[in-house]
Amino acid sequence: MKKNFGAKAVITPLPVLIIATYNEDGTPDAMNAAWGGQCASKHIALNLGPSHATTANIIRNKAFTVSFADKKNLVASDYVGLVSAKSESNKIEKAGLHAEKSSFVNAPVITDYPLTIECRVVSMREEMGEMRVVGEIVNLSADEAILDESGNVDIGKMGALVYDSPSHGYRVVGERVGNAFSDGNVLK
């Protein structure tokens, strides 16, 4: 038997993306965003509330970075999702995070996170009360500590968080249990 919940749940798990931008005065800002993801091979889509400082920053700077929240920085990652730069001008500092300018786009890289994607905005559209933003990936940088022997990113070493929306919880990405585009071949 299945239980129906009506139009309640959203897709779960969701990523815990940390979107970093520059405020008008040049200070870095970051926010937590679960409603976002890869929408093409080199593009990332975000759904942002129109009142966030981040949304205004993206409209003005046409750039943002996306880091993956990890277990080590869980409290700071939640904090940047609770407090707006509109009311806390030292948001990054208060979170205990550190930022440096991206070499590729006009947006900060939060150096505490092990994996960051740098994007330039290619499309922005207001729809159903949200700002739909699409960014083109211009660079991805990763700490050496999360690379495997071949030099590729090993998600298992990141302690990456996912957002468990039904319970409003954070979980850690775990065990690798299969091979994509491959394991299903046995049924062909």
Ligand SMILES: Cc1cc2nc3c(=O)[nH]c(=O)nc-3n(C[C@H](O)[C@H](O)[C@H](O)COP(=O)(O)O)c2cc1C
């Ligand atoms: C787990 C979590 C997920 C969130 N996901 C989103 C999201 O996808 N889109 C959004 O607009 N706000 C989202 N928020 C809320 C923003 O992160 C929050 O309003 C933040 O304070 C905005 O900061 P800013 O005004 O400095 O940009 C989320 C918050 C949390 C805690």
